[in-house]
Amino acid sequence: MKDLYKHILRISLTLMIVAVAIILGHMLWVRYMDSPWTRDGRVRADVVNIASDVSGLVTEVVVRDNQFVKKGDLLFRIDAERYHHSLEEAEARLQQRKITLALKRGQSTRRAMLDDQVISREDREDSDLVTLAAKADLDQALAERDHAKLNLQRTEVRAPVDGWVSNLLVRPGDYAQAGAAKLALIDQKSYWVYGYFEEHKLHLIHLNDPVEIRLLGTDIVLKGHVESIARGITDRDNPTDVRLLANVNPSFNWVRLAQRVPVRVHIDEIPAGVELVAGMTCSVIVHPAS
Amino acid sequence: MPREIALLDALMPTLILAFIAALLLYWLLDKVLVWLGVYQFIWYRALFRLSLFSCLFCALGLLIY
Numbered sequence: 114m115k116d117l118y119k120h121i122l123r124i125s126l127t128l129m130i131v132a133v134a135i136i137l138g139h140m141l142w143v144r145y146m147d148s149p150w151t152r153d154g155r156v157r158a159d160v161v162n163i164a165s166d167v168s169g170l171v172t173e174v175v176v177r178d179n180q181f182v183k184k185g186d187l188l189f190r191i192d193a194e195r196y197h198h199s200l201e202e203a204e205a206r207l208q209q210r211k212i213t214l215a216l217k218r219g220q221s222t223r224r225a226m227l228d229d230q231v232i233s234r235e236d237r238e239d240s241d242l243v244t245l246a247a248k249a250d251l252d253q254a255l256a257e258r259d260h261a262k263l264n265l266q267r268t269e270v271r272a273p274v275d276g277w278v279s280n281l282l283v284r285p286g287d288y289a290q291a292g293a294a295k296l297a298l299i300d301q302k303s304y305w306v307y308g309y310f311e312e313h314k315l316h317l318i319h320l321n322d323p324v325e326i327r328l329l330g331t332d333i334v335l336k337g338h339v340e341s342i343a344r345g346i347t348d349r350d351n352p353t354d355v356r357l358l359a360n361v362n363p364s365f366n367w368v369r370l371a372q373r374v375p376v377r378v379h380i381d382e383i384p385a386g387v388e389l390v391a392g393m394t395c396s397v398i399v400h401p402a403s
Numbered sequence: 404m405p406r407e408i409a410l411l412d413a414l415m416p417t418l419i420l421a422f423i424a425a426l427l428l429y430w431l432l433d434k435v436l437v438w439l440g441v442y443q444f445i446w447y448r449a450l451f452r453l454s455l456f457s458c459l460f461c462a463l464g465l466l467i468y
Contacts, residue, residue: 329414
């Protein structure tokens, strides 16, 4: 009888600790695999590609690499000589059109006073229209003058936002093509974090959930919240060929890699002394609000 | 507690630390249990030891995450 009790005790003690081990193991697995966090996070920022609005030689670059600039600060200057000349040309044309208008106006008033004996009715009527045409020519010259002025203004390329000049490669003597980006400006107020979460974790993430951001290899913790979740990513398994037919990748049936969906995190709090750099790697840990 | 640590510049899950700590703890606990003679009340000793280690490791892991 005593042996039986001892046997039951032995079996139940062993089974109990096995059960506890299984439960704890399962809890750890769920916590590790199914909680919304990722090591695959990136600090991002909006970058403005600065291009000149007019073409020409770059005569002067007034910023240094990685320099902070305020909105409206001069970045570089394009050779303005040609644009000065076109402005002068436009001014001259404007002057000429003004004189022409005065001439036509004079003729018109004079002809209006003459009678049919001296001038044909056709000529008299036309003179009014000729004046109007001269007025239109003057307006055109005026617009061209303003255009030339604007072009001259735009030879000075200015910063559209507060931020840092990055990877400055433009040098005096380069030729700047209108519209071709010459330098990058990182918007100071635009830093955010992209967390690339596995697709099966997305249902655990909600808008405005508080987020903890840890920069790679440091103890620096940033606070933020979920701002938005991407609503689409590329289907990598289905590119189209030149004949527009589907080209479906054969994939393994057993092992599937979860795809990553970007979740945009707004940064609320940066510890003093921490300078963020766009492109930094970080871990993103979402703490679901509920 | 950070979820990963830099070990000789290689980034590893902190679980590895928990694993090593659990090994040490388990080794000590095992000695104590042998000394107390608890194992005579155990059915399959190997199974018990494995479960004991799992419990320690998972409990430490749950503390971290």
